[in-house]
Amino acid sequence: MDAQDLSQHLAARARFSMTKMTKIDCFRSMRLLVGLNCFEPGQEQKVHAHPGADKFYFVVSGKARFVVGEATLEAAAGDLILAPEGVPHGVERALERTIVLVGIAPPPPA
Protein backbone atom coordinates (compact mmCIF):
# COMPACT_ATOMS: atom_id res chain seq x y z
CA MET A 1 0.00 0.00 0.00
CA ASP A 2 2.77 2.45 -0.92
CA ALA A 3 3.31 5.04 1.80
CA GLN A 4 0.07 4.25 3.50
CA ASP A 5 0.70 1.12 5.52
CA LEU A 6 -2.38 -0.34 7.13
CA SER A 7 -0.90 0.05 10.62
CA GLN A 8 1.13 3.07 11.70
CA HIS A 9 2.41 4.20 15.08
CA LEU A 10 1.84 7.94 14.80
CA ALA A 11 4.55 9.18 17.16
CA ALA A 12 7.07 7.36 14.97
CA ARG A 13 5.73 9.07 11.83
CA ALA A 14 5.86 12.61 13.23
CA ARG A 15 8.48 14.96 11.78
CA PHE A 16 9.20 18.46 13.06
CA SER A 17 10.79 21.48 11.45
CA MET A 18 12.33 24.48 13.16
CA THR A 19 10.96 26.77 10.44
CA LYS A 20 7.23 25.92 10.41
CA MET A 21 4.63 23.27 11.22
CA THR A 22 4.78 20.15 9.07
CA LYS A 23 2.09 18.06 7.37
CA ILE A 24 2.43 14.31 6.83
CA ASP A 25 -0.07 12.20 4.88
CA CYS A 26 -0.94 8.86 6.50
CA PHE A 27 -3.71 7.94 4.06
CA ARG A 28 -5.21 9.70 1.07
CA SER A 29 -8.07 8.74 -1.23
CA MET A 30 -10.64 10.76 -3.16
CA ARG A 31 -12.89 10.54 -0.08
CA LEU A 32 -10.59 10.96 2.90
CA LEU A 33 -7.27 12.39 3.98
CA VAL A 34 -5.80 11.26 7.29
CA GLY A 35 -2.57 12.91 8.29
CA LEU A 36 -0.47 14.55 10.95
CA ASN A 37 0.19 18.20 11.70
CA CYS A 38 3.35 18.58 13.81
CA PHE A 39 4.19 21.78 15.69
CA GLU A 40 7.17 22.96 17.66
CA PRO A 41 6.23 25.31 20.53
CA GLY A 42 5.20 28.71 19.17
CA GLN A 43 4.41 27.47 15.65
CA GLU A 44 1.02 28.19 14.08
CA GLN A 45 -1.35 27.24 11.28
CA LYS A 46 -3.11 30.22 9.78
CA VAL A 47 -6.90 30.29 10.00
CA HIS A 48 -8.48 28.90 6.84
CA ALA A 49 -11.62 27.04 5.75
CA HIS A 50 -12.46 24.11 3.47
CA PRO A 51 -15.60 24.76 1.41
CA GLY A 52 -17.53 21.52 0.98
CA ALA A 53 -15.25 19.45 3.23
CA ASP A 54 -15.49 18.47 6.90
CA LYS A 55 -12.39 18.36 9.06
CA PHE A 56 -11.36 17.31 12.51
CA TYR A 57 -8.25 17.70 14.61
CA PHE A 58 -7.42 15.19 17.34
CA VAL A 59 -4.59 16.14 19.66
CA VAL A 60 -2.36 13.07 20.02
CA SER A 61 0.22 14.77 22.26
CA GLY A 62 1.13 18.25 23.41
CA LYS A 63 -1.06 21.31 23.78
CA ALA A 64 -2.10 24.13 21.46
CA ARG A 65 -4.49 27.05 21.14
CA PHE A 66 -6.95 26.39 18.32
CA VAL A 67 -9.31 28.72 16.52
CA VAL A 68 -12.61 27.29 15.32
CA GLY A 69 -15.44 29.52 14.18
CA GLU A 70 -15.67 32.42 16.63
CA ALA A 71 -13.93 30.49 19.40
CA THR A 72 -10.34 30.28 20.57
CA LEU A 73 -9.72 27.26 22.76
CA GLU A 74 -6.84 25.41 24.31
CA ALA A 75 -6.73 21.69 23.53
CA ALA A 76 -4.42 18.97 24.79
CA ALA A 77 -3.90 15.25 24.29
CA GLY A 78 -7.25 13.49 23.98
CA ASP A 79 -9.21 16.49 22.68
CA LEU A 80 -11.18 16.44 19.42
CA ILE A 81 -11.78 19.72 17.55
CA LEU A 82 -14.38 19.81 14.76
CA ALA A 83 -14.42 22.15 11.79
CA PRO A 84 -17.48 21.34 9.66
CA GLU A 85 -17.42 22.57 6.07
CA GLY A 86 -16.85 26.28 5.71
CA VAL A 87 -16.06 26.89 9.39
CA PRO A 88 -12.78 28.83 9.72
CA HIS A 89 -10.16 27.03 11.78
CA GLY A 90 -6.47 27.05 12.55
CA VAL A 91 -3.86 26.81 15.26
CA GLU A 92 -3.08 30.15 16.83
CA ARG A 93 -0.06 28.83 18.69
CA ALA A 94 1.37 25.53 19.85
CA LEU A 95 2.07 25.76 23.58
CA GLU A 96 4.21 22.60 23.57
CA ARG A 97 5.64 20.29 20.91
CA THR A 98 2.32 19.02 19.54
CA ILE A 99 1.19 16.18 17.28
CA VAL A 100 -2.30 16.48 15.82
CA LEU A 101 -4.13 13.79 13.87
CA VAL A 102 -6.13 15.46 11.11
CA GLY A 103 -8.94 14.10 8.94
CA ILE A 104 -10.53 15.92 5.98
CA ALA A 105 -13.39 14.56 3.85
CA PRO A 106 -13.07 15.01 0.97
CA PRO A 107 -9.36 16.00 0.92
CA PRO A 108 -8.05 19.24 -0.50
CA PRO A 109 -5.75 18.93 -3.55
CA ALA A 110 -2.36 17.35 -2.71
Place this chain on the structure above:
Amino acid sequence: MDAQDLSQHLAARARFSMTKMTKIDCFRSMRLLVGLNCFEPGQEQKVHAHPGADKFYFVVSGKARFVVGEATLEAAAGDLILAPEGVPHGVERALERTIVLVGIAPPPPA
Protein backbone atom coordinates in the same frame (compact mmCIF):
# COMPACT_ATOMS: atom_id res chain seq x y z
CA MET B 1 -24.25 22.29 17.06
CA ASP B 2 -26.61 19.76 18.68
CA ALA B 3 -24.70 16.75 19.98
CA GLN B 4 -21.61 17.58 18.00
CA ASP B 5 -19.86 20.28 19.98
CA LEU B 6 -16.84 21.76 18.25
CA SER B 7 -14.53 20.68 21.08
CA GLN B 8 -14.85 17.34 22.85
CA HIS B 9 -12.60 15.55 25.33
CA LEU B 10 -12.94 11.99 24.13
CA ALA B 11 -12.27 10.14 27.37
CA ALA B 12 -15.22 12.05 28.87
CA ARG B 13 -17.48 10.98 25.99
CA ALA B 14 -16.65 7.28 26.18
CA ARG B 15 -19.37 4.93 27.42
CA PHE B 16 -18.93 1.23 28.09
CA SER B 17 -21.40 -1.62 28.27
CA MET B 18 -20.93 -5.01 29.91
CA THR B 19 -22.87 -6.69 27.10
CA LYS B 20 -21.04 -5.48 23.98
CA MET B 21 -18.85 -2.77 22.47
CA THR B 22 -20.51 0.62 22.14
CA LYS B 23 -20.52 3.21 19.33
CA ILE B 24 -20.79 6.94 19.98
CA ASP B 25 -21.12 9.56 17.24
CA CYS B 26 -18.96 12.68 17.75
CA PHE B 27 -19.70 14.23 14.35
CA ARG B 28 -21.78 13.12 11.38
CA SER B 29 -22.34 14.71 8.00
CA MET B 30 -23.00 13.28 4.55
CA ARG B 31 -19.22 13.23 4.03
CA LEU B 32 -17.74 12.11 7.33
CA LEU B 33 -18.51 10.21 10.50
CA VAL B 34 -16.20 10.64 13.47
CA GLY B 35 -17.02 8.56 16.50
CA LEU B 36 -15.84 6.33 19.29
CA ASN B 37 -15.84 2.56 19.63
CA CYS B 38 -15.53 1.54 23.29
CA PHE B 39 -14.59 -1.97 24.38
CA GLU B 40 -14.39 -3.74 27.70
CA PRO B 41 -11.66 -6.40 27.81
CA GLY B 42 -12.68 -9.43 25.75
CA GLN B 43 -15.27 -7.58 23.64
CA GLU B 44 -15.11 -7.71 19.84
CA GLN B 45 -16.33 -6.08 16.65
CA LYS B 46 -17.12 -8.61 13.94
CA VAL B 47 -15.13 -8.37 10.73
CA HIS B 48 -17.00 -6.33 8.12
CA ALA B 49 -16.30 -4.03 5.17
CA HIS B 50 -17.61 -0.71 3.86
CA PRO B 51 -17.99 -0.72 0.07
CA GLY B 52 -17.13 2.71 -1.30
CA ALA B 53 -16.05 4.16 2.05
CA ASP B 54 -12.64 4.57 3.67
CA LYS B 55 -12.20 4.02 7.39
CA PHE B 56 -9.57 4.41 10.03
CA TYR B 57 -9.24 3.39 13.66
CA PHE B 58 -7.00 5.35 16.02
CA VAL B 59 -6.41 3.77 19.42
CA VAL B 60 -6.87 6.52 22.03
CA SER B 61 -6.29 4.26 25.03
CA GLY B 62 -6.05 0.56 25.79
CA LYS B 63 -4.98 -2.29 23.56
CA ALA B 64 -6.79 -4.59 21.13
CA ARG B 65 -6.21 -7.19 18.44
CA PHE B 66 -7.45 -5.85 15.10
CA VAL B 67 -8.14 -7.63 11.84
CA VAL B 68 -7.48 -5.71 8.63
CA GLY B 69 -7.36 -7.46 5.28
CA GLU B 70 -5.37 -10.67 5.73
CA ALA B 71 -3.58 -9.38 8.82
CA THR B 72 -4.24 -9.71 12.54
CA LEU B 73 -2.34 -7.16 14.57
CA GLU B 74 -2.17 -5.85 18.09
CA ALA B 75 -2.55 -2.08 18.42
CA ALA B 76 -2.27 0.17 21.45
CA ALA B 77 -2.60 3.85 22.28
CA GLY B 78 -1.13 5.95 19.46
CA ASP B 79 -1.62 3.40 16.69
CA LEU B 80 -3.54 4.14 13.48
CA ILE B 81 -5.20 1.28 11.57
CA LEU B 82 -6.42 1.89 8.02
CA ALA B 83 -9.22 0.06 6.25
CA PRO B 84 -9.56 1.49 2.73
CA GLU B 85 -12.84 0.86 0.94
CA GLY B 86 -13.79 -2.79 0.69
CA VAL B 87 -10.98 -4.05 2.97
CA PRO B 88 -12.44 -6.32 5.67
CA HIS B 89 -11.71 -5.13 9.20
CA GLY B 90 -12.79 -5.63 12.77
CA VAL B 91 -11.64 -6.07 16.33
CA GLU B 92 -10.95 -9.69 17.20
CA ARG B 93 -10.63 -8.98 20.91
CA ALA B 94 -9.96 -6.05 23.21
CA LEU B 95 -7.06 -6.93 25.49
CA GLU B 96 -7.78 -4.04 27.87
CA ARG B 97 -10.57 -1.49 28.27
CA THR B 98 -10.08 0.30 24.96
CA ILE B 99 -11.25 3.56 23.38
CA VAL B 100 -10.90 3.83 19.60
CA LEU B 101 -11.48 6.97 17.54
CA VAL B 102 -13.11 5.95 14.26
CA GLY B 103 -13.53 7.90 11.03
CA ILE B 104 -15.56 6.75 8.00
CA ALA B 105 -15.93 8.69 4.75
CA PRO B 106 -18.64 8.68 3.63
CA PRO B 107 -20.54 7.36 6.68
CA PRO B 108 -22.72 4.26 6.68
CA PRO B 109 -26.46 4.86 7.34
CA ALA B 110 -27.17 5.96 10.94
